Amino acid sequence: MRTPYIAGNWKMHKTASEAEALARDLVRSLDREAKKVMIAPAFTALGAVKRCLEGSHILLGAQNMGPEEQGAHTGEVSVLMLKDLGVEVVILGHSERRHKYGEGDELINQKVKLAVSHGLDVVLCVGETLEQRDSGTTTGIVEEQLRRGLNGLGALAQVTIAYEPVWAIGTGKTATAKDADDTHRFIRELLARLYNQKEAEEMIIQYGGSVKPNNAAELMAMENIDGLLVGGASLTADSFVPIVRYDAGS
Ligand code: 13P
Numbered sequence: 001m002r003t004p005y006i007a008g009n010w011k012m013h014k015t016a017s018e019a020e021a022l023a024r025d026l027v028r029s030l031d032r033e034a035k036k037v038m039i040a041p042a043f044t045a046l047g048a049v050k051r052c053l054e055g056s057h058i059l060l061g062a063q064n065m066g067p068e069e070q071g072a073h074t075g076e077v078s079v080l081m082l083k084d085l086g087v088e089v090v091i092l093g094h095s096e097r098r099h100k101y102g103e104g105d106e107l108i109n110q111k112v113k114l115a116v117s118h119g120l121d122v123v124l125c126v127g128e129t130l131e132q133r134d135s136g137t138t139t140g141i142v143e144e145q146l147r148r149g150l151n152g153l154g155a156l157a158q159v160t161i162a163y164e165p166v167w168a169i170g171t172g173k174t175a176t177a178k179d180a181d182d183t184h185r186f187i188r189e190l191l192a193r194l195y196n197q198k199e200a201e202e203m204i205i206q207y208g209g210s211v212k213p214n215n216a217a218e219l220m221a222m223e224n225i226d227g228l229l230v231g232g233a234s235l236t237a238d239s240f241v242p243i244v245r246y247d248a249g250s
Pocket of ligand 1: 009094164168169170171172208209210211229230231232233
């Protein structure tokens with residue numbers, strides 16, 4: 001049985017005080033939910049949000065991480081710094097990191113292994129561009145991102161996969177639930193080949209890309225969609241809370 005896992009990626013939004021206010025609202029509304037919930041504010045708000053989450057079961061995530069423990073990496077934030085702030089999960093390989101900042105699979109893989117070795121959970125994002133989808137290479141792209149991103153990682157216990165088709169992010173276009181489920185099934189089958197059947201069956205595979213309160217239930221009803229990685233609609237309690245409660249008829 002896979003526990004539904006709903007995550008909010010706040011991207012480059014919210015000052016520390018704004019983030020704190022939203023985190024307080026979410027704790028009030030969501031603390032009795034049986035699902036796994038994670039929020040990922042900007043680095044500058046992690047400390048303030050962590051204080052709001054004390055005693056709550058909502059997990060604290062970061063949106064990225066540097067590839068080394070420490071050193072001359074101007075502008076980067078290390079795994080040790082994240083751990084020190086109480087971060088439990090890190091999102092890696094997000095398409096905005098890949099496409100706007102040129103992060104490749106090798107760098108992402110280095111970060112994945114570093115995070116896992118320090119006991120952080122990882123949400124590894126994969127997904128194809130519109131061009132790749134139109135040329136029929138979706139599964140090939142996703143397979144390559146997963147093979148390379150997970151290269152050398154012995155076990156999947158600390159990993160969640162997020163399938164985020166690039167063309168669906170922030171555009172209002174969602175993959176149909178059926179299309180998303182097909183890709184999720186492909187990912188699960190690939191993980192069974194790369195690891196084993198048991199780990200693949202236990203793997204949480206989130207969908208991300210224009211998730212809203214009105215499509216969360218349909219997506220989550222699919223056999224291979226186990227969670228959601230939400231961008232824009234995670235920025236207010238009014239839209240994020242009903243997404244987390246997608247099965248409550250709200
Ligand atoms: P939107 O929900 O705004 O499309 O963003 C999705 C995303 O990139 C989450 O990581």
